[in-house]
Amino acid sequence: MKLITGYENRKARFEMLPLLDIMFLILVFFIYSIFSMSVHKGLKVDLPVADGALTIGELNTVTITAENLLYLNKEEMTMDQIATASIANWTLSKVPVLIKADKAASLGTGIELLGKLKAGGVERVAFQVEN
Secondary structure (H helix, E strand, O other), X not given: OOOOOOOOOOOOOOOOHHHHXXXXXXXXXXXXXXXXXXXXXXXXOOOOEOOOOOOOXXXXXXXXXXXXXXXXXXXXXXXXXXXXXXXXXXXXXXXXXXXXXXXXXXXXXXXXXXXXXXXXXXXXXXXXXXX
């Protein structure tokens, strides 16, 4: 039996580069999928600029518009209703409160709400800002 020349000593090989390319594409796909699944409970407002910490997890999002209207998770409420609901959520499951206030909103509205939440025992309240 005659062997074809040049192929006598070749062994089977498993190419890793195409496999690595596919793995990186799958990784990118899952990263983009995770970003698209994030839930935003607030309304769009013009945030002030400051260095702030990133909060992850379940939140009660309080939005204060430029007209000083108050919303809790996109539902318009009075300040007392928001304080009562946020205090109840804090006592039951320690859900923190995130206050998103427009630049043009009155500072007094945010401070008054912060005072009511702190008086009710809510220990984790933060203001959302842009970096």
